[in-house]
Amino acid sequence: MSTTSLSKAEKSYIAAGLTQSTPHRADGRNLTDYRSVALEAGVAPLANGSVRLSIGRNINDNGGGTEVLAATKLEVESISIGESSEGREGGRFIVNVSCSPAAYPHLTQNALDDLQHDLTTILHTTLTHPSLHPQNLTILPHKKSWLLHLDLLILSDAGNTLDALFLAARAALWDTKVPxxxxxxxxxxxxxxxxxxxxxxxxxxxxxxxxxxxxxxxxxxxxxxxxxxxxxxxxxxEGEALDGRDRWPVCVTLNLAPPVHFLDATPQEESAIPLRLLLIFSFTSTSKGEATLQAMRSLGAGELSLVQIKDLIQTGEKYAHSLYTALNAKLKDEDIRRTQKARERFIAARR
Amino acid sequence: MISFSSFPATREYAEFSGPHHPYDPSDDVEMEIDEDYLDTNGSKLTYPGESLTSSQAYMRGHGTYVDNEEVIASVAGTIERVNKLVTVRAIRSRYNPEVGDLVVGRITEVQPRRWKVDANSRQDAVLMLSSVNLPGGVQRRKLESDELQMRNFFEEGDLLVAEVQAFFADGAMSLHTRSLRYGKLRNGQLVTVPPILVRRLKSHFIALPCGVDLILGLNGYIWVSKHVKEAEQEGEEGFDAEGVYSNINDNIDEITRTAISRVTNIVRILASHFIPLTDTLLIEAYDWTVDQEGGAKDLLSEDLSDALVTSLAFRV
Amino acid sequence: MGSRVEILNDGGYRSDGRRQFELRDITINLAQQGQADGSAVITHGLTQVLVSVFGPREAKMRSQTIHDRANINVEVNVAAFSTGERRKRSRGDKRILEIGSTIKSTFEPVVQTTLYPRSQIDVYITVLQQDGGLLQACINGTTLALTNAGIPMADFVCAVTGGVHSTSALLDLTTLEENDVPHVTVAMMPKTGKVALVTMETRLHVERFEEIFRLAGEAGKVLHKEMKKAVMGRTSTLVNAMGSRGSGVDRDGDEQMNEL
Structure with missing residues (x-):
């Protein structure tokens, strides 16, 4: 998300490529193509749920790519009417994003803290909205409840961090088991x-x-x-799955270069095309087209007309739906893979 | 639109040790150059702290130090012996500049009468105002107004190709662009590769048959752009500032753009497989990908990139 | 403090099934991470640490440059989910700053910083999982990452923890053991046997110290073997990849070295 330094000529090369009659991107992708996304669940055994996700990582030597680690942790909290305790009826949910300095080698400490704060705000306010609150965080009514922490760590940034963060958040929450x-x-x-x-x-x-x-x-x-x-x-x-795993939203970042828009920007593209629209949709798995727009944010310098926004929201919903379906399929695969792995280990241990 | 995959299984360099390491004095291994670590070309590999030879017989070069009458390696890499000189070349490091090298750099700062340039080295390089061509003729005198308008020439973020002229006392490079082939870069995009993979060639300006030019900076920055005709490069009598320091790209048609994307992807694939870049290799690779009849983005897939590398290994 | 789990039982086995002097399983991954010049992920049992090295490069802040050598900057970042109990540590946490400055002073005499005046070497450590031996893992990971980045060092630095349970010495302690038993971290350089760092925060009897110190030094050599294997494996793979496409003339051609 931090701007890579780019010359004017490079920026206009990218912008011109997008606005010509057949839009063209630097690496030849289509406007709506994502780079390869790798996902693995259960990477932090001490956590209640965890996932590692990377977008655009170089398959051969592992370098490059946006890489995010997400893990959830449940703690017990006491509820009491007085001000001393922080617990609340129905449990609490806190989201936190931190950025490794290795991901932003050119930023100073202060700039890094600012970036962390921004990202935390976006994720926390969106995900802790009451409409998404999981219902099974109560232990003893009026006495004890779970405090759910979701921690995200950005290990490396090669563009499109917000999509990655939301994908990782959804996957980690899906993977979370409540004891x-x-x-x-x-x-x-x-x-x-x-x-x-x-x-x-x-x-x-x-x-x-x-x-x-x-x-x-x-x-x-x-x-x-x-x-x-x-x-x-x-x-x-391990426990039962966290309630509401279907509701957790996905985020689609639309990079706007009127008259076109594109997805999954590289750092160079983000620097050349600063105007972006973040759309965060939540779906219920049963119905196909019923989506709720959980949050929307426009970032970067530029203007958007109301008509444009309406159109973009409609198109964005379709993209978000494909993302949601693909992610769900992958998460189910991961569940199967891990049960199988556990089964194999169990059998091997018994021999 | 989007596809999810898994992380690859344990990478090659992941080592699993056995379940126990009992403390055993007989385990202490003698420090020898292990026969296992000869690479295919026969040169030996070494690691920091390994004793190479006696310092009485040999002189030490880069990547080594002397202690106790022994020459000891300080980096991990290949050992090179030239007559009586022993050096170790690190397998991966930042760019080590030498006079006369061609580099591609990005302006990071504008200072009085000089620019600071990022060239992927241990320190930013310096480009003096007196080392650039000024508009109005190659031999024109520097005026005070030039000093005040340095951003008309290069500003922060600009990319340029230059040659290493000399070194300052602290090791920083001093660059110059006093040739019509050097100067500001436009009409293309930048790719970064590890500096070791760029070999010293006769010419670092490569023109591929598809209308794409490559500039292989020895510092690992590679500029891929639309072909510049020879005639345009020569320039006329009066040095045209509009042309050389302009930020405006030419109109680039789609075929050229696709070719540029293809070449960029090829360079990335070669770099990720740690294959050194040369002009012949790039031309071969480009021909192969065109034969495949895929789009430029197909090169991003693992299968096609592996196939490309395998095919290159078999040719010639 | 009593513990419900036996640190060392009568059969000579520890709580995780190891013997007294047995080290935990080690995995080393030297593949590139992000844009780092050199990186390493090292695991000692359940402790996992990722180290990324950037540099030598232009210093971010001119005030930090030293005129005749490179400045080493170490930053440690502990993930909130790294321990059994979630705990968010701010970057200014004293404990973390201490680990960072300990590592910096360990490596300053080992890295040949005089070759890079006015430059900066940044070491970013991310602790992904903790189960004892944190400083040990950080030091070993830093050694590997620096080697991976091609930064010249006098030797490897190999660290290991050692402790004493009543009269028996133990090596490579887990969290459970660290909480229960006085322990010391020793970092040594295998070629000369010199010690780069010794740190202890618990109380240990002087007579026990010598034995533990010596044992930890020996164990460092064992670690060195593993680390060397990983480094050489990677070097050999990269060299073979480079060599397979005709290194030819240029490699020897440009080796008329200019002596500094």
């Missing part, structure tokens, strides 16, 4: 000094034991869930 919890209530049995642990029905969304008498509205004691603590029934189980 199953079981709420536990401690009851002192009558006439005995020992405390017994009695398990309620397995709670995964905070169901309250409903076979007690209907609580009075004025008596707050009985409305508080009897569950006071929770345990992990199976330490080694």
């Amino acid at each position: 199953r919890t079981r709420s536990v209530e401690y009851k002192a049995p009558r006439g005995s000094n020992k405390a017994n642990a009695g398990a309620n029905t397995t709670v995964e969304g905070g169901d309250i034991d409903v076979d007690s008498t209907a609580p009075s509205g004025f008596d707050t004691r009985t409305q508080i869930s009897r569950a006071t603590d929770f345990e992990l029934p199976d330490y080694w189980d």
Whole structure:
């Protein structure tokens, strides 16, 4: 995203190539072609979900390309009405982007911090919107919930970082498993000094034991869930998938060189064509064309008319849909591959 | 439009050690030049800290140092012995300039009476105002107004081709563009490759038959552009500033643009396979890709690039 | 502090199944990362570190240049997901700055900086996963990345951690062991056996120190073997790739070296 230094002649060469009758790009790609995208899930075993994604990486010697690592981590938080705790009913979600200085060797520390801040803001405000909030982040209602952290790290930048960040975010969230919890209530049995642990029905969304008498509205004691603590029934189980994995959005960056636009820009193209429109769409997997525009941002110097924006949003939705479908297919493949790998390892270990 | 793939499996240079390394005095290996590490051409490879020979018999060159009457390698690379001189050439490093080299550079700063040029070396190169051709005649005197209008000639971001004239005391290069073939670059695009892959050739200006010109900078910056006719290069009596320092490109038609993209992709493929660039090689590669009848972007796929490299290995 | 897991059991096995002096599995990947001049990814067991080297190149800030040699700048970036518990460390975190400056002072006498006056060598370290031996992994990774970038050094620098559990010495500690046992990190240069760095932050009895120090030095030589193998493997692959298309005249032709 930082501008590569380019001469005026180079910039006009790129711009002229795009605006001639048959548009032409520096490496011969079509306007809507992405470079090769590589994705691998489960790269950080200590995290609850992780993914490594690269766009345009050189297949042979691995150099170049935009490379992003994303990982999610779940922490337990206490909720209480007072100001001291930060936990909130239904769980919290925080997104953070950091840039490795190796990705931006020409930027100073301050510029790097600014860039990190910008990217974090874009990702955080879009992904933590209430419409996307996962429903299974509660452990014990009113008492304990999960704090979901999504950390993204840019290892190298060769253009189109925002698309890469959103793709990685979606993939990492898809890969995230929430540990199953079981709420536990401690009851002192009558006439005995020992405390017994009695398990309620397995709670995964905070169901309250409903076979007690209907609580009075004025008596707050009985409305508080009897569950006071929770345990992990199976330490080694990864857990269930994070809710709402279909809803996580994809981002399409449209680089605008009127009358055309193109996708997946290289750093040279980004420097020559500064005007960009970011469109972030969320789809529900069932319906084919039903998309929600989660966020939109225009970047760079230039003007856009309302009519242009409307058209671009329509076209952008189609691009985003192809991206979404392709990514889903890949994620499902990854799931299969990893289950298979785990199975093979298990069999090998048993021999 | 978009296709997802997986990361390649463990790369060649990934080493897996065995499950145990028991501390064992007999494991201490003698420091010898291992026979395994002779490359196909027969020259030996070495690594930093390896003892090469006695310093009584040989003089040390680049990539080595002397300690305790021994010549010891300081980089990883190939050992070269010329008469009594031992040097080690690093397999990958920044550009090491020499007088007379042709380089392609980018202006990073404009300073009083000089420009700073990024040439992929350990320090930015310097281009003095007195080392460039000024409009109005090759022999014209430098005026004060020239000093104030340096950005009319070169400004930040401009690309130029120049020759290394000399070195400053701290090792920075001093460049000059005092030839009609040198100067500002336009009508094309830049590709970067590791500097080692650019061999010293008779001429670094290559004209491919498809109407594409290449300038192979020894610093690894390669300029691919539309062909400039010989006649235009000569220039007339009065040196035309409009022409030489202009930022305006010519009209470039689509065939030429496609050819430029093809050549750029070829250069990238060769560089990623670590194959040195020469004019014959580039012409062969271009002919091969044209025979394939694919578009320029097809070269971005792994299969086609591997096929290209294999075919080059078999020719000649 | 007691631990529920035994550091060293009666059979002589550690918590991860290794023997006393056994080092963890090492993987080294020297393929290029991004635009770096030299890079390396090194793994010691579950600790994984990526090091990218840029340079020698023009210094970003003129104030940092030294007139007669190159300035080495080390920056460490610890990923928030690198540990079991997520923890975001800011760049100004004292611990991280300390690791960075330790590495810088380790390599300053080893890298031949006098060849590059007024230049800068940037070493960017990204910690992807941590399970003990962080400084060790960073130093080994830096050695490999510098070699990969063609920056002249007097020798490799190989680092390893060593600790003592009651009277038994242990090598290459995991987090579990580091939390429980006094330990020291030793970085040595295998050719001469000289020590480039010794650092310890726990309390260790003087009589135990000598043994651990010596053992760690020996273990460094074992590490050197692996690192050398990786470096030579890569060099040989690249040289073969270059040679396969006719190096011919030019290679010898331009070797009339101008002595500096």
